[in-house]
Structure formats: C-alpha cells, structure tokens
Amino acid sequence: MEDVFGPAGVIARSHKNYEYREGQVKMANAIADAFAQKRHLIVEAGTGTGKTLAYLIPAIATALSEKKRIIISTGTKNLQEQLMEKDIPFLQKVLPKKFSAAYMKGRGNYACLYRVQKAEHQPILDGVGQLDQFDAVRRWTYETQTGDRRELVDLPEDLSFWNRINARGDVCIGQKCPEYEPCFITRMRARADAADILIVNHHLFFADLNVRGNQFGKVLPDYAAVIFDEAHLIEDIASDYFGFQVSSFQLDELVRDTDTLPITDAIVTRDLTKAAAKIIALADHFWIKFAMARFDGRFPLTQDLFSYRDREGSDQPTPLGEAYLALDGALGSLVATLDPLAETAPEIDSLVRRARQARFDLDFVTSQSERNYVYWIEKRGKGMFLRASPVDVSELLREKLFDKVDTCILTSATLSSAGSFNFVRERLGLDTAKTSGFTAPSSFDFEEQSILYLPKAMPDPRSPEFTQLAAGEIVKILAVTQGHAFVLCTSNQSMNALHELVSSRVNYPCFVQGSMSKAGLLERFRETPNAVLFATSSFWQGVDVQGDQLSCVIIDKLPFAVPTDPIVAARSRFIDENGGKSFFEYSIPQAVITLKQGIGRLIRSRTDRGIIAILDPRIKTKGYGRDFLRSLPRMRITDRIEDLEDVFVSAAGTS
Template sequence: MSYDDDVEADAGQEEPAREGRARRLLGPSGPLARAFEGYEDREGQLAMADAVERALDEDRVLLCEAGTGTGKTLAYLVPAILSGRKVVISTATKALEEQIFAKDLPLVAEYLGLHVSAALVKGLGNYLCLRRFDELRTSPEAHHEAGVMRSLPVVEAWARETEVGDLSELVTLAESDPIRREVCSSSETRIGSACPFFEKCFVTRMKREAEEARVLVVNHHLFFADLSLKLGRGNVPGAGALPPYDAVIFDEAHELEDIATEFFGTRISGSRVDSMLRDADRAFIASGLADRILGRGEGTAIVALVREAADRFFAAVARVAGEAAREGRVELKREVWAGELVDAYHHFDEALEALAGYASAHAITEAVGLVGTRAETLRTDAAKIVDGKSNQVTWVEVRARSVSVGASAVDVGWLFREGVFERIGGVVLTSATMTAKAGGSGAKLGPSERSPRASDDFRFLRTRLGLDERLTVPVDELVVPSPFDYASRALLYTPRDLPEASDPSFLAASADRIVELVDIVGGGAFVLCTSNRSMVALGRALAGRVPGPLMVQGQAPKRMLLSKFRAAHHAVLVATMSFWEGVDVPGDALRLVVIDKIPFAVPTDPVVVARSQAIEQAGHSPFATYTVPQAAITLKQGFGRLIRTRQDRGIVAILDRRVRTRGYGALLLDGLPPAARTERIDEVKAFWSRLLAEDSA
C-alpha cells in the first residue's frame, strides 16, 4: 500500500508542511481540539511529537522521558504513521500492547484521519499450536490424567470458536493451568510450512498480517527474540520472528537492559526438558513409533533415559548451589564443574545425543524430526553454560517445581549499539521513568563512557545501553514533565520513626503504620514490596486489621486481582515487583501507595555482582553509578501508580527511613514528582482531610 493510499492527514485540510505535521494534528487548532469540547493541548506532547518526527525522518536516536499524563502514546504514534515507514512499536507489557492496538490506533484513525494498516504481534507462546493440540487430544494423558481430562474440553470448545488463537481469550481457564504450556506454540515446537496445520495455523496468519502491516505492535520480549535470530543468522532476509522494518519505538524503555539480558543469555531447566520429553512421547505415539495405548517403544525408552539423566543433572546442580539457591539465583563458579556434577552433565549430554540420534533416524513425521532438533538445541545450550565464556556469569536457581541453570551477559551495551542503534537508525526510547541522578565517589563518567551529547540525567541509561562515544548515530534527549498538579494533589510521607529496614522489628512496625495509613484514607491502597518474602509476611500481618478486602498477589491471576481491587473501592492489595509498573488504576479506587523498602537490586544476584565488579574495575563506584540510579527509576515507577489522571489524588508512603537518613536518599527523593512532603503522620491526616473538603466543596 502506498503512502498516499495509507495515510490521510487531517481530512478536510490541505496536507500540512512536512515540518511539524504531527504538531498541527495534535495542537490547539487540530482535529482533536475540534472534536472534544474543553480539549487541552499539551506543549510537552507537541515537543515530544516534534522530536519523534525528527528522529524517524533523520535516522536519529531519541531518548525521551515523558511524565505521566503527557500523552506520549499519541506523541509517537502520529509521527510514526506520518513517517510512511514500517515502524515497530515495542512495549514491555501485554496490557499496553493491547491498549495501543485496540484503543489508541482506532482513536488516531477516527479523530485524526490517519488510517494505517497495523498488526498486533505477540510472542509464539501466546498462540494455540494446532499440531500440539491435536497430539495432546490423541495422547494417553487425554484419557488418563485428571488435569488434562478436566481442562481439555474447555480448550476444545474455545478452539472451535476462536479467530486469532490467542490463549489470553481463555478467561475461564486459570493462567497457571499446565495445559496452556502443552498446547501453545514456541520457537522450539514450530515446524513451519511442512506442518499439516500450516495453512490453518494462527501463527501463520499472524505472520502474514505482520508482513502486510506498516505498524507492528509488539512487546520487548518478542523484539529481542527476533533480534537474536537475526543477529545469529547474519541478518539474512527472512530470518527472525518479525518482517524487515525501518524504525522502532520502545515504550517502557527503562526495562530494555533486563529483557535483552534474558534473551541474549542461555537457560535450561527441568521444566524445559520435561516439556520436550512430553512432546517427544506424543510425537512417537502419533507417528506409530510407540504403542498408542501402552506408550511403549524404543523411543519412549530413550525418553525415560533422558528424564533420569536430567533429574540427576539438575539434582547435582542444586546440591552444589545449596540452600541459598532457593532464595534466588546463585553464581556457579568455574571450579564447581568437576566430580559428580561434571559426570552428571556428561550423562545428560549423552542421553540427549541418543534421543537426537533416534529422532533424526526415525523422522517419519516433521514432529519426530523436531524432537531431534530440540534435543540438539538443549545439548548446545547446556554446553554453552558449562563451558563458559567471557562477558557472562553462570548461575543456578532452585524453585519448588523446577531447577534452572543459565548464563547471562554482564554487558549488553554492545548489543544495543551494534544490533539496534547502528543497524536500525531511527530509534525512539521513551518511558515515564528514564532519568536518574547518580552521586558519591566515582559517580562521574569516564571519557570512554561519555558522549558530548550526554546529560547527567540520562547518563545511567546511556552507559547501560551502549550510547557512548563509539556510537555514530546522532542522539537527542528530551524530558517532558508531567502536567499533573502533584504539589496540591499528592503527599509523600517518609517517616523517620520506624526501625531500620534491616531490623527484625521493622515488619511489625511497618504493618502497624500501614494500618494507620489505611484507616486515614479508608482503604484503596497498594502495598508494594521489594521481595516475595516481605509480601507474604505483610499480607499475614495485615490480615483482619484493614477495613476492606485484603488481597495478596498470587491468590488469583493479576488481571482478576486488579478487577476486584477496582470494584471494591476500599481494598488493600499487597504485591511485589510485577505491580510496581504497568498497572493503571485511575480514579478513587487507588488513593494510597505504600512502599516498604528502597527497591535496591538483590546485591547477591550473580548478574548484579558481576556488573558491579566490572564497574569497580573501570574505576567507578558500583553503588553510586549502578545501584542507586536503578533504584531511583524503580522508585519512580512505584510512585507513578498513584496519580494517573488530573482528578486523582492521594498519598505515597516510603517506610524505609534510609531515604531520610542516608546521603543517597536525597538523590532518590529528588527524582520523584514534586509532591508535598512530610515525615509526620498527623500531617498526613490533615492533608487528606483538606483534600476531602476541597473535593466535596
């Protein structure tokens, strides 16, 4: 589709001059202002639209922090559509991805006259795999396993009706139901054009729509899955999960480093092996290599051998890691790969080799051949972890149902510099939280880290994402403050009278103070915790002590918890990191946000330790240049849950006294919105009483 056919710029008017086209559409004389009575144009939104337009037109990189309420989504969508280029819009959360596709793009089309072909592209794991679904229906589990027998009819009924095959439509099936893993697509299970279900495949349809669309709405996980495939195959045409594109806009860009680290690392787990072996059993049965009733055959015997070897390997890894691995990731040093552990690894490798050989020799169907491919991939990934290499740290994590072992990159700056900014050209990174100040000894960047264009506010993000003097693409920076009246509508409460966060009495004292705060506002509270342990403990400590419903993350799916929270109006929700960002509860249902501790990264996490050591070896302070700025961005995200519209109001409480008593506390507080501030609970009561009086007047 041509540019002229694809885009109408403000129907009824002449085509605007190229300079400031988005500004004309979004400004005070544009169609939005004419369509909505009382429409307020936002100069910050217009400035951002200008900057995005320039970045896309001139192949520049733009870093833009756009505070809550600035209208950043329209500020990048309108220039993206007007650019005439094929643009990827990448977000961190499925919720924002769906909002852009289902709400914002239709709004742009209806009120601005900008009609563009767009596709919502999710990761393969979101779609029903018709082949795996068919194999499950004919497997022994379908007739003998209670869980499968209970859930399979639900999936079957939905599969007959669905048009897109998105498993999120299965709202009557718990998000944790194991059957979802058994019937979803993935890069490991997808066969391609040789699959008998290829033409009916939901992923095939999605990929074709993506080829034809000019705006692709994706999430960061899919973007980096695509990038890893493209870079791994020399950027050849057709490689990757996405079709070729001309530019990319990253919303929620503060999450990029963590997600890229995940996708450019290597992980194997007991769950991953089990999934492959279950698929192997079904493929052997479906192809006649194993008895359909008894499930017996040479292939199934090899599957049992792999399962035994995997159990031995992961058990050995867990023993080496010790109890500490149950609290989080633990580093595996090079010297641990000896004795029992290395013997278990070789046994595991040999069993996988036997399975790969058998499947390849008996590949009478594509599904059987795929078993061999997956077994070889597991061998390769395990070897990468065991062999080790520079710029990576190896770790293990032990959970209730599975052990994981992996290797993560210490530095991904090269990836962004060479794989994103230099390769793509027009790149926009935006979020409500991108800037952070650093302080203390060694806080200044060295010559190799600083670009002439770098400001202090963006330097943390620049150093983490490879935006240094080696980059040849020009970089622009823009900070757009929120238009909300934080000074009169929000109060930041930071008490000094609670025990230190490390004191055993902190939990009980925090629970008491949370009860006081909830009583003041009458509920409608998020209690955001920095760890699962704190979340569970505070949930228990608050039980029976708050006036409204008490909810704890994990009791129900996230979407259901949020729905119940909004409806209750006076509920208290205790949650951990997944509720710190990407959660939108506008209105009076949320009027109190409590943060238990400063959200420092886990200091013992192997990746954090390795990155801190690298910073220290470069002559800088890891705490000042990495730990504090990272915490500042997360803290801003937590604060940002409170005020989502101009009418919102409320209180944010940070119970960790270190924000008042430690030197770095001032840096953390300086990065927060300009709300009124107090250390006294009686002033919290007075503030809330004033708000109630003003709003009822």
Template sequence: MYLDEIFAAGGPLAGVLPGYVPRAGQLQMARLVERGLLEGIHTVVEAGTGVGKSLAYLVPALRSGKKVVISTGTIALQEQLLTKDVPLVQRALGTDLRVALLKGRNNYLCREKLARLQRDTFVASSGAMEQIWDWARWTTTGDRSELAVQPGPGEWEQVDADADDCLGELCPFYDTCFYFQARERARFADLVVVNHALFFLDLAMGGALLPPYDFAVLDEAHQCESWATSALTSTISQRTVGRMLRRLNRYYTLDTAVEDELGEGMRRLGSRLAAVDQDRYPLSANAPARELLLELAPAFERAELWLDASWQSAYRGAFDQQVAERRRELCMRGIVAHRQALQQLQSAGDETIAWVERGEPGERHRICAAPCEVASFLQRALFERCESVVLTSATLAADGSFDYLRRTLGYEQAQECVAPSPFDYERQAGLYLAPPSLNPKSHDFARRAAALVEEALDRTRGRAFVLFTSYARMREVHRLVAARVAFPCRIQGELARSQLLSWFRRTPSAVLFATGTFWEGVDVVGEQLSCVIIDRLPFPSPGDPLVAARLRAIDSAGGSSFEEYMIPAAITRLKQGFGRLIRSVEDRGIVVLLDGRIQSERYGEAILRALPPARRITDLGEISAFLGDSTG
C-alpha cells in the first residue's frame, strides 16, 4: 500500500483514529522519511506544531523491515509513543512488531543491592524506602517511574542498578535482573524507544548500551547538541567522590588515610568553588580551585595504589575469587574515571572547556569538562555509521535555513524540508510586540514590563504562562504583578514541575510565572492557556562558559558568532515558547513579547520572519476582541 493511501481520508489511519483529518505536511514528511530509509539518506524535517510528526515517522519506520531506534527528548513523548502512537500505527498497518522501551540503568531497581540493604538494616530507613521495599515485591519492570513518590537521589542510590556496582553474569539475581531483562527485550525488538540521555551516552561509549540498529529517529532534535554535550561531559563533585568512597567502604575495609585525604580535599575544593558567587562560571576564573585540583591528583593515585595492593586482604565478607576480582575492577573503574576527569580539566584549552556550576540540591558545586563542539563527534559516531538518521522537531530551521543545525550537529548530506503546520496562525494567534524603547538591559525594565504583564493578564483574564530567561527577573516581575491581579498566581519553585502543571490545568484563570523548563514539553490544550508572555529574546547567555567557547570558535574561524549562533539559537527557543500556545485547530491565543529590541534592532526582522505568521496586535486593548471575550 502506498503512503498516500495510508494517510488518505478513507485510509487505514482514518479507520483507527477517530476524527482523523489528512494533513499535507504529515504526508510530505512521511514521504521524505520513507525515501531516506529506503535509499540510506539522512533526513531533516521541521514539522510545525500540529503536523503529527510521530505518525509521519512511525509509519515508514514500522514498514521498513529494519531495526529502528527512536529517541525522544521527554518522558511524556516516550509514553505517548508506547501507549498511543505505536499501537495505533500497528493496528492501521496490521503489523505485530516487537516494541521495547529501554531506559538508562540507573532507572532500574537492583535486586542484589536491595537484598543486601534489607539484610544489613532489617527495617526501612524512611517512608520513601519503605515504599520501595513494598513496590519491589510486586513490580515486574523495576522501573522507578512506577513509584508513587520519587525517592531522593541518596536513597535511590542505595538500590539502583548502577553500572559500577553490577556483577553481571556473576550476580545471583542475574537471571531476574530488571535491567538485563529490559536490554534483552530491546535486543529482540524491531522498534526500541529510548531517551536522548541514553542514546547519546551509547554513542559516547561506542555502542555499549543499545543493541545494534539500522535506522535512528531523533525526535525533539533541537535538543541534540545539548544532550550530546552532556554525554561527553566529565564531572567531579563532592557527590561523585562521595559515591565512589561509599562503594569502596561497602566492599572493603578502607584505609582511613585514603578516605580522609580524598574527603578533606573535596571539602576544601567545595568551599573554594563556592567562593565565586555565580551559578556557572569558567574554571579559569577560580585560580585557587585549579591549584586544589592539582593537589587532588596524588590522592586519587594513592587510592588506586591502595586498592591494587589491598583488594584481597581488605575485602569484606565471604571471599569468592571471581566476584572479588569483578568488585576490584568496578571500584578501580570509578577511581580511574575521576583521575581521567582531573586530567581533562587540567588540559582544558581551545578544544575542551572546563567550568563550574551549581549542582542538584545537596550537591553544591561541581566541576565539568566537555568538548567545545560536538559536530565532529556526531559526524563520526552517528552520521557516518548509521545508514539513515531522521532528525525532526517543530523548531529546527532558522528563517527557513538548516545551516545552524548542520553546523552544530555535523551532518553533511541530508534531505531537508519544512513541513508546514496545519494551523491557521493568522486567525488563531496574535502577536504583541513591546515598544522599541523597552530594553531588557535598562534599569527600569522590570517595572515597565510588569505594567504590560498586568494589563495583558487583565485582557486575557489570566490563563497565561509568563516565561523568563532568568530566575532573578522572574522573581522580580512576579513580586510586582502577583498582588495586583485578580487571578491565582504561582511561581516556579513553589511546587514540583508536574504539580504546577496539574494546578494550572485545573485552576480557572491561572497564571504561572516560570523559566526554561516550561518553554517546551508542555501541552495545555484549549482556552486554559490563552496567553504566553515572554520577557526577552532568548539569546544564549554569552557569559555561559560553553556558549562563550563556541562563540570564540566561530569568530576565530572568520565567521560571525552573533549571526551564525546567537540569532538561530534565539529563534529556536522563541519558537518553542510560541509553540506552547496553539496546540489544536480550536485554540486561540496571544503571544506578548516584552523585548522591544525586536523592533529597534536590525536582527529583529529576521527573527520575526522565522516565527509563525500570527496576526500583529498593536495595542493590548485589542486582545479581548481577538480572543472573542466580552470583557475588557
């Protein structure tokens, strides 16, 4: 059966999907993807919101007869693929292919660690741990997402299937191991669904985590540069060293001199890192911290020498030669990884950037090192080795061009297209631009912007996301606005992200003040979200060490970092924020951009051209009429 028949009004998709309406962009994308899979060509598609890109790549993938890995950027999209889209396409095509979900191993429960913990402690140490023990009795997947309450990282660490604790086939629970069962299902599956974190870590490890595959589909591909960078990043922190020491103490009577030297060295380093009052800064800006790193190197070397000499005599518990040798290998791997990270940090230069950032709660600061660019790595590890790679997202092109994506991800030859959204943006969406004089860099921006936010919320009767590029600006504007509007307001940080979204969806006229994590991956259909207010053009921060390194590299090569990196990155981000608003053909809404530079600076025209063609609103007083409200 031809694709045109499958996607036709009376075709098999229409037969299993109530209310199915053929979409030209969806068929266009499906044709391109199928051609790429058949001819071994890489494919890049910007699929506008509403195109239905999941079905457009699933139909060719399931018809290909080859093993396909689909990688997504969000858990929500993984769940949508597994529980809705894949079963629907299978019914439409009359296929019964094997489909598997595979997550990173830290998401799975380790039966051996749990048994050892229960043997040593007898009673669960907390309410969360008691839930884990109860859950372990009935779970068939060991996937931590099944837990009603998510444990903290310190508690989950005690029972997770960490690679550096895994005995593999020597483990007494190997045959019933949740992680290896998931890997086995993936090995025999025709279609494997993973997330970007696992996909790019597999590339970084030379294919050690995923089964061999013929084709790869990367959904939400605008995130690929970030995830690839994360996979190639080495990290040292008090948390990583603490975990390494706890592992050594679990299996050995550790020399206190070794433990004290590393522990004290990391405490001194942590204090030195915190002396710079920034969330993220170049390691080169903290000379004393670099000196402390040099002092740490011998401590890790002494730990390695101690383990090599004492792994038998200091071993805890009954000694089994094979198990003991595997334990030594695993613990040695952790020490060596830290030594290699130190070397990478000390040799940072033009090709590698080292920086300091605040970690997760309880981690304080961590030091990271990563390559300045990932294009050459992806070219070698992915695009030259995989027969056909599909990159898709609602935001890939900048002003109709894929040059930015091509430079950052490293593919050379690909078929590219923009599949247009079926939504009528001129009728459904309005765009209000702040006056040219309103500059986010001015001292009175928050006060002037707050007045516009207040008026916009009055006109839309709440029902809005107010999105910011910084926490400080978010808190400042929230303080100025929240008490002055008659709508329920919440600010990011008051509740967990999922709880905030649930609150917003069920609360009439709700207003949510938020930052980066709410720019994408959020789906609120209907009039509950009728306005998205954006504080400024979302250029990457030039003060960010990685961004600064990439800008320098472009300029050193004779390019224009602002034109080639900053503007395309801002367009991608802005389109993601815009995409929160119109999610169906019935939605109507307003985007309010508070950054007047889009009208006063020469680059503003290029950014506006790249946005969906919304109707221009010149006065906030027009909003009520546009939304069809009688109030205002």
C-alpha cells in the first residue's frame, strides 16, 4: 500500500493535489488483510478519509492476483457514476498493472431496442409535445454504445414515456427478441462478464441476491467478494428486494400492454379487450377501498381488512376481501385467455408471467400468512403500492450472502453508534467471529474547523411552542452565518412551518424542498449568494456542497424514525417480542446514524469551516443524549450564540 499511497507512491506521482492521509492507508491495509484472510470487515470512514481509493486499490490487487471478480456496490447511482467516470479511469491510467472494469445498473435505466421500434407504430406519447423528445431518443439509440439513459442529458429526468421503452426485465421477451444480439442488456452483460471489477448499486445487487439460485437464474455474473459503499443503506434496500409488491401502475401497464398486442384475429382481440377492461374496472374498485390511503404515506394493513371470522368460525371476506377476490378472478381469466396464444406474439409469454406474478404477490400480501413479514400500503402521488417486507433481514442476509461469500466489506461514513458496530452487525446478521470492525481516522480537524451549538432553554420538541422558538434560534444563527445554511428537518410539516416562519424574518433567499427537483434545488443553492435551504430526509445524506456556500447545518430535532411507520413499528415490535429493548437497540442507534449523516454535510474539505446547530434539547437533557454526543466528531460545544463567530474568525486568522 505504501508503494501506491506513500509520499513517493504511484498516486502522489500522478496527482498534483494528492495528500498523504494516514486513515486512507490504514483502511486500505485493513481491507487487503480482510481479503487475504477471507473475513468480513466493517469500516467506518468519515468524510476526508479518501475511502473510494482505499477500497479500490486492494480490490483491484486482489482481483488480479486471485483472478476473481470483485463487486463494488454503491448505495446511490451518483457514487456509482463517480467511480466509473472518475476513480476507475484514474487508476487505469496510473496503476502499473492493467485491469478491466464495467458497470451495471438496473435494466430500467437502459433503452429496449425492440420496444423503441414498436413505439414508432404505437401511441405511447402523452401529447404532440413529446414527438421531438421521442425522436431524439430514437436517434440516440442508433448512436449510443451503452443505451444508458443518463446520456440523454438534454431531456427531462421524468420522461413519461421512458417506462414504455426501457429494458425492464418483466417486459423483455428474451431470446425470442429479434434485437437480442445488439440489445444493450446483452452487451452490458458481456462487458460485466469480462470485468475484474464490476460496479453496481445496492438495488441491483439485492435484486440479484434475491433471485440467485432460483428458477430466474441470476442478474450479475459470479463474484468472489463484494465491497458495499454507503453500507448504512443496506438494510432498507435488502428489505425491499426480499419483499413482495403489487402496484396500481403495474396493473395499469399489464392492461395497456395487453391492449396493444399485435394480434389480428378479431375474436381474440375482442376477448382480450374484454378481459383487460374487466381488470381496469375491478382494480379501480379494489384500490378505492383502501380508505386509509387517501393521503400520501405508508399505512399498515391488518388481517381483518380482508376477512373476518363469522359466528360459525369460518373466514368470510370483507368488502375489500371481495374486491380482491374479484380482481384475482379477472387476472386469472386474463391468464387463461392469453396462455393458448403463446405462439401468436413473442410478448405473450412475458404478459402471462406478469399476470401470474401479480396474482401471486396479491395473494401473498392479502393472505398475510407469513409471520415474519410486515404488510403495508403506500400511496405516492397517483400510485398505490401494496407491499409485504421481511421484518428482519439478518437471517436472509446471513444465509444468502455472508455465509456464501468469503469477504464482504461494508463501508460508510456512518456505521457505528456510540463507538460500537453492534447495531449494524445485528441488523444485518454479520457473524461476530468472522467480522472485524475498524474506524478509519478522518483527515479533517473538526475541533478546529467546526463548532457545535446547542442553544439553552429550548423546550421539548413535542411542546406547542417548539417551532416558534426553533424559528427564532434559526434567525439568530443565520444572522451570524449570513445565510449559507441547510436547515434539516425531520418532517415535512416541520420543514414547511420553519420555512414559513423564518423566510418572512430574514433577507436571505430561502429555498424549500419540493419546490423543484433535488438536483435543481442543489444547483440553485450553490449558485445563490447567502442562500438557505429547508429540507427533509433526502438532503440528510449524499449531498456535497464544498466551501463557504454551506457554512452551517441546523438540525431541528433528533432524527428518530416515525414510530407509526409500518416497517419501523414492526421492527420495534419484533425486537421487543424477542426480549430486547427496541428503543435502545433500534431507535437510538438508527437516529444516531441519521444524525451523523446530516452533520456530515458540513465539513467536506480541509478548508471548510462551519457551525452545526442542534435545536432539540433532548441531546443534553436525556440520558440517551450522551450516545448522540459520543458519536459525533470531537468538536467544541457551546450554548452561547456569541461564540459562533469564533469558527470563522479563526479561519480568517489562519488564511
């Protein structure tokens, strides 16, 4: 590692801004040891460690020396793209030994050549305004090497027809496809098969892990080891992929694709149209009965929603249960109508598969017979999603991943709570004997670069006057920082209330999440002098604003997960029923990790300076507050607003 990272090493010789970082070298050595000893390793590496090179170098060395493929899995597509576009090309240029790397994203990111061609003759556009956009996509499919929609930078992110021309697995007709050879998925797989290092994201990784070994085969080529970056996201993503889901969109698409089958026989077409129309009517009737899902959000499903026990002791369907049975019958009729037509059109196999899968998933969710699952419904915009998720993924991960793969490295800026990795070990099922934990020291000097402000006399966040007083504190802090701040809130309600109260009292441009896309808001924030951004969950992580533009992060409340959320409630109940104490074993460590993510937005380089303000007094008044404070980087703490200037004064003094 010294040859690579050392002061006279390969990287120092090729990168003029390279700085030797002790934490980076220690992390790289720990990872190299884990590969050599075939052990798992958890590495917490805060901002400023240089963790991507610290894992890429030992991964490449091990892949080449053992002639085995290593997977790097990221939590977000942004990081996946950064690795492929920046870090990997850099290492391919400077490392003496050649290695190959490829990336794979979920199939929905790629254009399907077959569907694009079909779309030229089918109405898939929402209006004539999209004609030019479709034409641009069509022409691009002739030129692109990858078919990855990320290349379509001039088109809007929410291209409504993309879902009807992408290469999703459930609509692919596989080897019957006339475009199978030039297909972007076929080519992506060929590149992945030849790669020493394969970069994927957690969604794709767990989609593969879920089907690996069953009749659907596998999505990824075989691999010897895996490195998870942004590993704090694993539990939720794995839980999604080990679960079951049926959505209103899914049923709508099934009907639409049935309606557009290229079938010329008038009688068959009439039967199919009838079957499809029946599904539409019954699906509408079914979804409308979920009275609790009138507003956006996630709601638990209880068994008595679908059936009840009558006086004779037999199960009877409720009105919702009857609506489900009618919908299930209509899906069954569609399968029966389509099945004998399999030779008529190549799409029919996949339609039958989709209708059968929808029936299976609906049955799984409505019967609620698996005790280890939590059943819930989510309403998001126009969509309804019925879902079943495993309450605890640790057993599944142990069995499918950690017992099967020799080395799994889990890294992130936030994996420990109060100095311990027990939380992540237990949540993910990592065997203590085979897994070491390691914290790579950051190269940032948080004591010098930042100050933590915990204002005096704030009331309990549940009290009615909290929001008013929090707004007052924010106004005072902004007067010191002249804007340049993120106000990170734990709920939309709190975000909107604080935005309204503060924006009317300050002269800085105030932005609020939801007013435009996340990327658009970040760009506006970066470009606008003295800006203040009010945001919730999606801005607590994965956001990078370097320099003076972000000099202050204000956190309204300790970020405990919403206890009524069906998954959070089910996980807590599971821990309590198994003799644990969910508040201490789940709620606190989970909130500590989220808080560390939020705080991590502030200091992004050695020259950044700034203020962290936590307005929730429980961090000082409650016993568990110590766990939060112990988990943060060592910083100077103050409750005096006058002290906040100091962090900038010392910056001026040192510059």
